[in-house]
Amino acid sequence: MTERRAANGDAPAGEGSGPRQPGTRQLEMKGVYKSFGGVRVLQNVDFHLEPGEVVGLLGDNGAGKSTLIKIITGYHQPDEGQLLFNGVEVTDLSVPRARALGVETVYQERALAEQQPLWRNIFVGRYISNRLGLMDVGEMRRITERLMTEEMGFTSAVLTPDTTVTGLSGGERQGLAIVRALHFEAQMIILDEPTMGLSLKETEKLLKFVDGIRARGKSAIFIDHNFFHVYSVADRIVVLDRGKVAADFPKSRYTLNELMDIMREIASTGLFEADRSLAGPGDADANAMHGVQS
Amino acid sequence: MSAQAVSPAPAPSTKEQAPRSSLAMFTTKWAGQIGITFAFLLLWVIFLALAPDTFGGDRIYKSFGQTVPQFGIIAMMLTMVIVSGDIDLSFPSVMGLGMVGFVWVWDATDVVLLGVIAAIGVGAAAGLFNGLVITVVGLPSLVVTIGTQFLFRGMTLVLVGGSSFALAATRGDPARELLVGKPFDIPMEFVWFLGITVLAWVLLNRHRLGGNTYVIGDNAQTARLMGVPIRRTRIMLFVLTGMAAALAGMMLSLQVVNFYPNVGTGLLLPALAAVFVGGTSVFGGRGSIYGTFIGALMIGAIPAGIVASGLTDFWTQAIYGAIILIAISIHAVLQRRFQR
Numbered sequence: 303m304t305e306r307r308a309a310n311g312d313a314p315a316g317e318g319s320g321p322r323q324p325g326t327r328q329l330e331m332k333g334v335y336k337s338f339g340g341v342r343v344l345q346n347v348d349f350h351l352e353p354g355e356v357v358g359l360l361g362d363n364g365a366g367k368s369t370l371i372k373i374i375t376g377y378h379q380p381d382e383g384q385l386l387f388n389g390v391e392v393t394d395l396s397v398p399r400a401r402a403l404g405v406e407t408v409y410q411e412r413a414l415a416e417q418q419p420l421w422r423n424i425f426v427g428r429y430i431s432n433r434l435g436l437m438d439v440g441e442m443r444r445i446t447e448r449l450m451t452e453e454m455g456f457t458s459a460v461l462t463p464d465t466t467v468t469g470l471s472g473g474e475r476q477g478l479a480i481v482r483a484l485h486f487e488a489q490m491i492i493l494d495e496p497t498m499g500l501s502l503k504e505t506e507k508l509l510k511f512v513d514g515i516r517a518r519g520k521s522a523i524f525i526d527h528n529f530f531h532v533y534s535v536a537d538r539i540v541v542l543d544r545g546k547v548a549a550d551f552p553k554s555r556y557t558l559n560e561l562m563d564i565m566r567e568i569a570s571t572g573l574f575e576a577d578r579s580l581a582g583p584g585d586a587d588a589n590a591m592h593g594v595q596s
Numbered sequence: 597m598s599a600q601a602v603s604p605a606p607a608p609s610t611k612e613q614a615p616r617s618s619l620a621m622f623t624t625k626w627a628g629q630i631g632i633t634f635a636f637l638l639l640w641v642i643f644l645a646l647a648p649d650t651f652g653g654d655r656i657y658k659s660f661g662q663t664v665p666q667f668g669i670i671a672m673m674l675t676m677v678i679v680s681g682d683i684d685l686s687f688p689s690v691m692g693l694g695m696v697g698f699v700w701v702w703d704a705t706d707v708v709l710l711g712v713i714a715a716i717g718v719g720a721a722a723g724l725f726n727g728l729v730i731t732v733v734g735l736p737s738l739v740v741t742i743g744t745q746f747l748f749r750g751m752t753l754v755l756v757g758g759s760s761f762a763l764a765a766t767r768g769d770p771a772r773e774l775l776v777g778k779p780f781d782i783p784m785e786f787v788w789f790l791g792i793t794v795l796a797w798v799l800l801n802r803h804r805l806g807g808n809t810y811v812i813g814d815n816a817q818t819a820r821l822m823g824v825p826i827r828r829t830r831i832m833l834f835v836l837t838g839m840a841a842a843l844a845g846m847m848l849s850l851q852v853v854n855f856y857p858n859v860g861t862g863l864l865l866p867a868l869a870a871v872f873v874g875g876t877s878v879f880g881g882r883g884s885i886y887g888t889f890i891g892a893l894m895i896g897a898i899p900a901g902i903v904a905s906g907l908t909d910f911w912t913q914a915i916y917g918a919i920i921l922i923a924i925s926i927h928a929v930l931q932r933r934f935q936r
Contacts, residue, residue: 397823409821413821414818415818417810417814417881422810427822427824436798437802437803439802
């Protein structure tokens with residue numbers, strides 16, 4: 303917590319990390335639009351995340367998954383629409399502000415500075431430093447060392463906090479990015495294609511890690527092409543298609559085979575008929591499922 | 597580093613490899629610095645052997661103490677600019693423009709110290725201008741600082757009407773003694789150079805500014821995603837370089853007790869050479885203040901060494917070039933061997 307405080311001195315005290323009102327959503331997006339140079343990437347997107355929930359975000363390339371999460375992390379600003387964190391609307395979201403609100407991201411491109419030592423990669427953007435800006439490098443090295451042995455399971459003698467990222471395998475890099483997110487008391491962790499480039503064993507470890515996020519009472523958004531991975535960890539699944547939410551349902555409603563049919567249907571028609579016989583009758587929870595007309 | 601290939605090493609072999617790998621790790625981490633130190637010592641021994649009269653005495657080192665800081669002070673801040681992935685080619689002109697601030701304020705107030713402060717202020721403003729054009733307009737620093745090199749020099753020439761300005765009246769002033777005096781026969785320029793070297797090392801390696809500098813130069817995308825204040829950091833580095841250039845311009849002018857509006861021309865390449873000979877990567881993300889320090893000493897010693905060794909001055913440029921190429925080749929080879 304001290305290191306978070308040190309780096310986010312400008313964040314309103316208690317926000318994001320304070321006690322949550324029961325029943326408030328961790329995150330809610332309403333009617334979000336985003337275009338890049340005339341190309342509409344997101345169109346009237348509603349999205350939400352409950353505390354302690356893992357949402358799987360599915361969709362083809364170009365469906366808008368990455369843009370959606372870059373809006374949540376403050377990297378992009380929406381053209382239209384609302385963003386609410388713990389029920390409070392945030393209009394000026396930036397990367398540091400999103401981090402202060404407890405949003406942490408494990409990026410597809412891993413967001414690591416390759417030539418830099420591990421400790422600098424863990425603390426980038428929020429170095430432990432005093433009022434003059436002088437860093438406590440020793441403390442950052444110690445914390446990195448502890449995270450390496452306790453959280454990442456790095457046992458090799460050649461890996462130290464001063465090792466550069468170039469010396470790490472793909473799985474080790476992913477582990478570094480995830481541990482970085484967890485260390486800073488994230489309330490919600492966004493995993494963007496975290497299994498990309500990982501071996502089978504590393505993937506298994508990663509999926510276990512996501513279970514651990516839920517066990518800690520934090521929530522997560524899990525983005526992947528591979529819906530086997532998504533299906534195995536998610537509580538709820540949201541499907542994006544061409545910038546729109548095509549489906550949003552609790553995972554338990556469908557089997558993996560049914561999910562495959564749904565994905566196929568969305569891919570060909572761009573929408574998912576919510577009143578299919580698969581849906582339980584009388585389930586009126588609009589947020590649990592809705593189809594969007596294209 | 598074959599040991600790295602077997603990352604989950606079993607316990608017994610880990611024990612065996614521990615001492616070896618800590619030595620290897622030391623070498624890996626400091627390969628560049630060790631290399632440049634050896635190159636420096638080798639060069640010194642060669643000069644000492646070829647010109648024992650010159651390099652065995654102390655006069656030449658006192659002379660170096662005045663000449664090396666002229667570009668060495670700037671090279672320190674320039675190192676950080678280059679680590680951040682930018683470059684500044686305008687500093688020779690900032691040396692002149694800062695002196696315009698000096699002579700104007702000194703002339704008006706008759707207080708040398710105020711002139712010094714004005715010069716540093718002008719240097720900071722010139723750096724701020726560079727930084728703002730580069731980050732706000734979003735242009736490459738290489739192009740912008742070529743432009744401002746002409747702009748700042750042109751402004752200097754216009755503002756003083758192309759004429760030089762005698763500084764003899766500053767003699768004996770404490771502010772002048774602070775910059776170019778010789779307490780205990782040690783040139784103050786060199787004391788400043790040492791102090792700024794330490795400052796640059798702290799800034800780059802122990803300050804948030806430097807931490808951000810490394811990441812911006814290494815991977816700007818990562819820096820953006822991780823919320824690093826990219827614009828502020830880059831501007832700050834140009835401001836620091838501008839201030840260093842103004843300081844160096846003052847030292848050079850006060851040494852010769854005259855302000856020539858073309859002060860600083862000819863120092864562009866020595867300063868850049870000191871940075872690159874020191875092992876700082878032209879691609880950003882990696883750099884060494886210690887390396888730049890040694891690089892500046894080498895670059896500063898070469899012209900005198902060549903002449904003292906009995907070669908004509910015409911050889912200077914050629915040998916300069918050869919030594920720079922050899923030094924950066926050594927760095928590249930060490931980098932490939934130790935850092936993968």
